Amino acid sequence: MNNKFKYSLVFAAVTLASGCSSLGVEPWERDLLAKEQMALTSSPIDSALDDHIYFSKEASSGGKSFGGGGCGCN
Amino acid sequence: MKSKSQNKNIKAALTLATTALFSNAQAGAAPLPSDASTEDAWSFDSAFLYYSEADRVSAAEAIISAKKTYTDDSVLNLKLTIDALTGASANGAVAQPNVQTFTRPSGKGDYDIKAGDTPLDDTFHDTRVQLNAQWTQALAQNYTGSVGAHISKEYDYLSLGINGNIAYDFNKKNSTISFGLSHFQDTFTPEGGIRKAFASMTSAYGDDGDQSGHDATRIGNDDDKTTSDIMVGFTQVINRRMVTQFNYSYSVVDGYLTDPFKVLSLVNTGGVAQDYLYENRPNKRTKQSVFAQAKYHFDETILDVSYRYMWDDWKIDSHTVDTRFYIPLGEGRYLEPHLRFYQQTAAAFYQPFLMQGEALPEFASADYRIGEMTAYTVGLKYGMKLDGGNDLSFRLEYYRQNSKSAGHKAPGVLTDMELYESVDAIIAQVSYSF
Numbered sequence: 001m002n003n004k005f006k007y008s009l010v011f012a013a014v015t016l017a018s019g020c021s022s023l024g025v026e027p028w029e030r031d032l033l034a035k036e037q038m039a040l041t042s043s044p045i046d047s048a049l050d051d052h053i054y055f056s057k058e059a060s061s062g063g064k065s066f067g068g069g070g071c072g073c074n
Numbered sequence: 075m076k077s078k079s080q081n082k083n084i085k086a087a088l089t090l091a092t093t094a095l096f097s098n099a100q101a102g103a104a105p106l107p108s109d110a111s112t113e114d115a116w117s118f119d120s121a122f123l124y125y126s127e128a129d130r131v132s133a134a135e136a137i138i139s140a141k142k143t144y145t146d147d148s149v150l151n152l153k154l155t156i157d158a159l160t161g162a163s164a165n166g167a168v169a170q171p172n173v174q175t176f177t178r179p180s181g182k183g184d185y186d187i188k189a190g191d192t193p194l195d196d197t198f199h200d201t202r203v204q205l206n207a208q209w210t211q212a213l214a215q216n217y218t219g220s221v222g223a224h225i226s227k228e229y230d231y232l233s234l235g236i237n238g239n240i241a242y243d244f245n246k247k248n249s250t251i252s253f254g255l256s257h258f259q260d261t262f263t264p265e266g267g268i269r270k271a272f273a274s275m276t277s278a279y280g281d282d283g284d285q286s287g288h289d290a291t292r293i294g295n296d297d298d299k300t301t302s303d304i305m306v307g308f309t310q311v312i313n314r315r316m317v318t319q320f321n322y323s324y325s326v327v328d329g330y331l332t333d334p335f336k337v338l339s340l341v342n343t344g345g346v347a348q349d350y351l352y353e354n355r356p357n358k359r360t361k362q363s364v365f366a367q368a369k370y371h372f373d374e375t376i377l378d379v380s381y382r383y384m385w386d387d388w389k390i391d392s393h394t395v396d397t398r399f400y401i402p403l404g405e406g407r408y409l410e411p412h413l414r415f416y417q418q419t420a421a422a423f424y425q426p427f428l429m430q431g432e433a434l435p436e437f438a439s440a441d442y443r444i445g446e447m448t449a450y451t452v453g454l455k456y457g458m459k460l461d462g463g464n465d466l467s468f469r470l471e472y473y474r475q476n477s478k479s480a481g482h483k484a485p486g487v488l489t490d491m492e493l494y495e496s497v498d499a500i501i502a503q504v505s506y507s508f
Binding site for chain 2 (some may be wrong): 010023024025026027029030031032033035037038040042043044045046048049052053054057058059060062063064065066067
């Protein structure tokens with residue numbers, strides 16, 4: 001992928017971040033967000049197992065959490 | 075199904091065990107509760123997973139994770155993972171129109187591969203035990219800190235890791251920025267030792283044969299690798315129904331990155347294998363990735379979509395899209411379909427075979443996992459809430475990897491061989507939280 005795309009990704013992230021003060025909810029509006037299913041990692045065990053599988057079988061790891069080392073997986 | 079009182083006994087026993095473990099680790103920190111069964115601060119997540127590739131590797135993995143939330147909202151998380159691996163793994167050589175014989179990693183025995191088959195080494199049997207501990211607490215108003223440790227041991231591999239993370243909440247806790255560091259120190263002691271780069275695979279020498287030829291292709295018993303990661307994250311609540319996350323990661327892996335069990339076929343202009351040479355990879359890899367995730371709560375259902383773009387100095391680029399859709403069915407039951415798509419380009423030094431008569435490259439590997447590939451996963455999870463609030467769920471997934479040519483021309487007999495075989499796997503999992 002070219003650098004232009006990478007820079008536009010970074011630009012999009014920064015733009016999004018700077019516009020964030022107008023985003024969000026009041027504390028009493030968190031009824032849906034407070035649900036365990038709305039957690040960004042709603043099933044840590046599934047994530048850990050998936051990370052291990054894909055770390056072993058593909059050339060990429062991490063991104064959502066640390067990629068790490070941890071096994072001499074075949 | 076277990077009765078409620080049996081469940082309570084298991085939980086009480088595990089609570090005692092984890093409390094004892096923790097109080098030993100931090101002597102004098104907290105007294106043991108006098109009656110563990112009335113202490114309800116520990117919660118446990120457990121899972122058993124079975125992964126099986128058609129004709130290749132099978133793995134069974136069990137996890138138990140214990141979490142205790144203290145009155146000041148500090149959280150201690152302890153996790154034990156045990157997995158066992160058996161089966162066959164591609165050794166890197168190409169299929170041939172005749173039977174091929176390969177030496178096992180130990181050098182003592184050999185195995186035959188049928189004509190037309192992708193060479194798989196079925197030597198692998200390994201058991202791994204992993205322990206993780208993570209402590210998270212508020213450091214000051216709006217600041218949360220977390221530190222963790224990791225140890226993983228298998229027959230030929232030891233991995234030690236530490237990590238730290240700090241997060242700052244602002245904008246009424248609708249925005250969070252975080253910064254994390256992690257470092258792993260791994261030691262690899264592979265069966266048969268560390269291979270000399272591009273040394274020929276020698277013939278098996280048997281139990282009491284002369285192993286001097288074999289020893290000449292080895293340069294040591296073990297080697298090291300370190301992995302250092304930096305991650306910057308940003309989480310933003312968009313509205314009452316939507317939350318998003320953005321991460322940037324920078325990772326440097328330094329040390330022994332070669333796979334000692336992988337070879338490349340050295341073929342002549344007719345495509346016929348003349349020799350098998352041990353692969354050689356660079357001893358450093360720098361990876362970067364950007365990750366974005368959004369979760370949206372519809373009236374009933376929840377959509378979870380994430381995307382990751384990874385690139386590295388081995389010239390591997392990858393795209394990953396992961397989607398889950400949570401569908402409540404009432405009375406605590408739910409369905410969750412899962413779709414994942416993955417695509418990667420090949421490492422610059424990936425090549426499916428070496429040509430006789432051409433100069434050896436500095437680095438080369440025929441490991442399909444760093445070759446060009448697309449993969450997808452289709453899965454379904456079914457979960458339910460049991461009496462007493464415990465969760466039980468089942469997950470069944472199908473994973474397929476389609477390897478592709480990165481533009482290498484196959485000479486002679488190799489034109490009739492399958493050089494880029496697909497891999498199919500089934501993933502089955504049972505999870506129980508109590």
